[in-house]
Amino acid sequence: MDVQYRLLAELEAAFDRLVERIDALLEVYEASPGQAWALESPRPDAEWLRRALLDFWYQDGQDGRxxxxxxxxxxANERLLGTVAEVNTAKSHFSTILAQIRQQAASLIPEIKAVLPFRHPVLHDHLRGQGLARLHLKQCWRHLPVADAPLSRVRLAWYTSGRSIKRLTTHDAERMLLALDSDAPHVRIQLKRLGGVPDGEALAQVQRQAPVMRANLFFREPLADGRSRRAMNLPLPLFIPACDGRLPDHNQPLPRPPQGRTRAKRSDERLEEEVFLPSLRIFRYRG
Structure with a gap:
């Protein structure tokens, strides 16, 4: 119990520090004369940035992933970049303590999601008329993206073909199917199908990932390691070093990701076209 109280107190202090660092960043941003652009806002002012940086909530029906x-x-000038670095340090500290809680006192997680939002008036305002909101912990600790150096241009594009692939054995797949309703006809059909696969054959469970905005950054001068460009995801606004307060050349991507696949299918695709075990999104590798 003492460990739980200590970890909860440490996390509350880390959360307070995070919100304080974001408030400090917003103050500097409001006083900053630098240019800014946002995909869905004609006026990315301090209020817009506040909404972006303090959006810590699940919305009704939102997938937890x-x-x-x-x-x-x-x-961003040097002062603004300094406050961004302090926010990211606070996020890392919050994430570290949260990882300890998941390992040592996972039962605290529901309490954390219920208690932390009410520690700050600015966050409490988000909850008026919404009942008990749940804290989205990943939206608390995800870092603010920062360019490594001044940029000559940025090219933005939706990436809609992302997926994660987990390699499984036939025994793994059988155990997962049996954990479903093994009496259900569709599960029995898949168990029978799996029974025809050799024991040593590897299978792949595929999870489609949500569309993300990808940014290709082109540096004005090569970095120390020789790189002249870098690609990164942009879940939050990108802070770009700019002593003159001007944004680099950038394109205007679509406000929403396009429907369907936007990239050509790889010629070295190793998975079969048809899903093998639909209930688990498991595919066979090509022979």
């Missing part, structure tokens, strides 16, 4: 994005570009 999905986070909301706030795509934008911000020309």
């Amino acid at each position: 999905v986070t909301r994005s706030y795509v934008g570009l911000i020309a």
